[in-house]
Amino acid sequence: MTAIVASIAFVVVGITLVALVERGRTVSGAALIGHSLGLGLSGMAGGLLLLSLLGLVPQPLSAGGICIAGILTLWQLKRRQQLLRLAAVPPAARPAGSTMAVGLVVASLVVALVAMRHGFMDAGLDAIAIWGLKAKAVYLAPLRDAPVFRAPGFSFSHLQYPLLVAFQLAAAYVWAGSPHVATGQVVFVLAYGGMGALAYAAARERLRPWPAAILALALAWLPAQMQMACFGYADTFFVLACLGNAWAAWRYLEHGERRDLVYFALYGAALALTKTEGLVTVAIHGTLLLALTPGRRPRLAVLAAGAVLLAAIAPVWLWLLSIPAHEPSFSQNLNVAFIGANTDRLGYILRAWFQQMTTWRYWGGWFFLPLVVAVLGPAAWRRRGTWWLWAALLGQAAFYCLVYLITPRDLAWHVRDSIGRLFLHLTPLVFLIAVAHLSDLMPAAAVPAPAEPEPADDAADAG
Amino acid sequence: MSDTPVNTPAPAARWRVVVGTVLLLGLAVSVVVPHGRSRGFMRLSLQSLTSPDPGPNAAERVATAYTLYAPEGNVYLRFRDLPADGSQDLTALSYYYRSCYAIYPRRVYVLPTPGPVQVREDLPLDAPIPDAAWLREHDIRCVLTLGMRDGHFGVVDQEFPGL
Numbered sequence: 001m002t003a004i005v006a007s008i009a010f011v012v013v014g015i016t017l018v019a020l021v022e023r024g025r026t027v028s029g030a031a032l033i034g035h036s037l038g039l040g041l042s043g044m045a046g047g048l049l050l051l052s053l054l055g056l057v058p059q060p061l062s063a064g065g066i067c068i069a070g071i072l073t074l075w076q077l078k079r080r081q082q083l084l085r086l087a088a089v090p091p092a093a094r095p096a097g098s099t100m101a102v103g104l105v106v107a108s109l110v111v112a113l114v115a116m117r118h119g120f121m122d123a124g125l126d127a128i129a130i131w132g133l134k135a136k137a138v139y140l141a142p143l144r145d146a147p148v149f150r151a152p153g154f155s156f157s158h159l160q161y162p163l164l165v166a167f168q169l170a171a172a173y174v175w176a177g178s179p180h181v182a183t184g185q186v187v188f189v190l191a192y193g194g195m196g197a198l199a200y201a202a203a204r205e206r207l208r209p210w211p212a213a214i215l216a217l218a219l220a221w222l223p224a225q226m227q228m229a230c231f232g233y234a235d236t237f238f239v240l241a242c243l244g245n246a247w248a249a250w251r252y253l254e255h256g257e258r259r260d261l262v263y264f265a266l267y268g269a270a271l272a273l274t275k276t277e278g279l280v281t282v283a284i285h286g287t288l289l290l291a292l293t294p295g296r297r298p299r300l301a302v303l304a305a306g307a308v309l310l311a312a313i314a315p316v317w318l319w320l321l322s323i324p325a326h327e328p329s330f331s332q333n334l335n336v337a338f339i340g341a342n343t344d345r346l347g348y349i350l351r352a353w354f355q356q357m358t359t360w361r362y363w364g365g366w367f368f369l370p371l372v373v374a375v376l377g378p379a380a381w382r383r384r385g386t387w388w389l390w391a392a393l394l395g396q397a398a399f400y401c402l403v404y405l406i407t408p409r410d411l412a413w414h415v416r417d418s419i420g421r422l423f424l425h426l427t428p429l430v431f432l433i434a435v436a437h438l439s440d441l442m443p444a445a446a447v448p449a450p451a452e453p454e455p456a457d458d459a460a461d462a463g
Numbered sequence: 464m465s466d467t468p469v470n471t472p473a474p475a476a477r478w479r480v481v482v483g484t485v486l487l488l489g490l491a492v493s494v495v496v497p498h499g500r501s502r503g504f505m506r507l508s509l510q511s512l513t514s515p516d517p518g519p520n521a522a523e524r525v526a527t528a529y530t531l532y533a534p535e536g537n538v539y540l541r542f543r544d545l546p547a548d549g550s551q552d553l554t555a556l557s558y559y560y561r562s563c564y565a566i567y568p569r570r571v572y573v574l575p576t577p578g579p580v581q582v583r584e585d586l587p588l589d590a591p592i593p594d595a596a597w598l599r600e601h602d603i604r605c606v607l608t609l610g611m612r613d614g615h616f617g618v619v620d621q622e623f624p625g626l
Contacts, residue, residue: 125556128557129564133563141568364494366493369490441483
């Protein structure tokens, strides 16, 4: 019961954020579900995180207050006739849409069932050592008073890791009245379901219904995706936020709508507050977006979105950086001398990458998909968005290789411990690349026009 | 949102649709089939559906142990002998992490001078029990020793300094 109440609270916050971004526009059901879950988990946890920085622990009053503020906002939007509208599903798309929904619900139920019985807090050490412990800590005390962040004995919990997922768990605990593990599991199931719905929305925008459903289900049903969703790791939400962030950047490059920059900033903030690598991922995505956006005014808009994103994450990151570090630092090895002396690591890293790509039981043929579709759908190369997606994928992959190159830990252990999760982070970009190229092979009937076209920048502007 | 279609693509050639369909179906098969071959996850899924309640998971079992041995105060944790089947590092670390989680915000100590615990070597075997003054100062109410007994890893000894 408490899991249902927690889910409703997340969804209310999510719908409010989507309604504020869309302002009376029409959105598809899949996009609404995906964004509501993605932004709901981020918005509620982000709100509680900021309140905790101010000295307030998550409690029904604060979480309920955020929900009530959301409901009042929705009411105001309805009064002004600016509430978002749901797009009608064309009859031809209904069988594929229904199949997608059933497939996703079944997968989510399997994830929930395995998590409850066997997985969560039991399968991987990080689930309890990092996310579970932090969630309990932030639920019991405000950030500045929580002993976990100050005692060296807790350094196994990676004290400087971002805290959004810990606050998502704490937001669920609020409704149980205690840090009850079973209630926390709902967070991972919601993130998993949201990822599937958002993937279908992104694919359906450019593909026919059946190809969109098959591709989105393939992403959701990836064995590694389902297993990770059961085990209480932050990576499932990371995938959802990365998908939302990359889809928004792609749409902005194709349509130039400013609302996509808002989505980019919201999901970017969520990424940067979920895992440390999320911060670098957002930096890569943002830099590439700025580089590939044509015209001065659109570039200024990208910069403005970046500034808002930075302002949102700055208080949390400044606080995290104030925590004493007790672990070997990666940055101390980030110099030419160290990298030059360790180039022999590269062969090991590339072999491990190839081995992971070809591990059929985790990924099927997923990581060969971009190579195949890039050849079969070459017309997509004419669009800036496709270049952005490829550059983001290669940039993120290069960053992860660099991490291994400079790791202060034992390389073999580090690769073995983390490479599966890093590959999981790449799945949304592979998915969007597949959508981009497949849209040449089997396009949707028409690409809808943007609601409010931004003023086009002319060449003089760009100059 | 305007309904005016823009950028309407030319109808795709039939061969393109066929190639795309074959590709997607191949992808779907490549993703679904491994579920049947993934021994661990598939077995867990089927067990979840068919077996009776497997009982508390490892984290819950550890939490239950602490409600018995150390309902209040801090804990001094010692490790005696670890499994000899290659799982010793994982066993010790997971028990330590679960202990820290179970009694938080109370504390688990494994050495008189608490330092970072990152790897198994940070959890000493047969660490000496600190003197009574140290135990009092750190509010240690229970000294638990973990090790192998009858082929199972668990609590092999407990002392209650305050009693």
